[in-house]
Amino acid sequence: MTSRTFSAIAAVGLLFTVPAAAADSLVTADWLQKNIDNPKVRxxxxxxxxxxxxxGHIPGATNIRWHSDLVDPVRRDIASKESLQKLLQEAGIDEDTTVVLYGDNNNWFAAWGAWVFDVYGLDVKLLDGGRKYWEAQNLPLDSRVPTYTATSLTLKDADTSIRARFQDVVNVAASAAPGTQLVDIRSPKEYSGEIVAPEGFKELAVRAGHIPGAKNFPWAKAVKEDGTFKSKDDLQKAFAEIGIDGSKPIITYCRIGERSSHTWFALTKILGYDVKNYDGSWTEYGNAVGVPVTNLAGTVWQGK
Structure with a gap:
């Protein structure tokens, strides 16, 4: 069906409540399948x-185009409060709605969406395993685009406590903020400076390497083969091996801030650590003048 207002359901008294399992930041495919028709879930x-x-998408799912819906079309910035609020109102989101995000690539950009939503005070859930896991379980997909009755949801003002800016990472690199740890979640070749970006990606930087002092933790190490997150104990152990144990504030970064959102989610929502995501990431830092770079591969200029 294309309209999911559920007025008929409410009229016969079959009201839904959100099960306690959704209190966590992750929901399972089984939970979501059981709650697809829940009017309290979007x-x-x-x-x-x-x-x-x-x-084909999970029945009832609304599409979010990360490169237009979650960013400012004029400035290099995340979506404004007003534009995101309008999108959510049109999707029928109320203050008591449980919002679940999912996507391809092990929830790569779904985690970015979760971070942007969190900036504006909307605590959302990720479908553990994302689209990859849903499809692997042969769960239903639908090509119909749903419509909802608009709401009057009001978002909070942006919370800057979970967003790192350029000067924040410069301070860490210059040892002006010794209490903060940096986690570079790019591939080892990006981290070492052997390459600037993965093959085929257009967002580049003049310089290669990483921010001095950053620890490398490739983002995909946080998930299992089926795309679901590793257990809390396994994540805790994996990060502890590179000296990240939650005892100090953390800043995650990647190339444009999307992969690092995935690691931000693991560190914040699963492990409970104090983490900011630096969405300027390497395309800002690696193009900046007068900042230090650690380049283990020794590359300086990769242009013609």
Missing amino acids: IFEVSVDAGIYER
């Missing part, structure tokens, strides 16, 4: 690959 797909939503 689902959003935030995928990387263009057209994947149109080919």
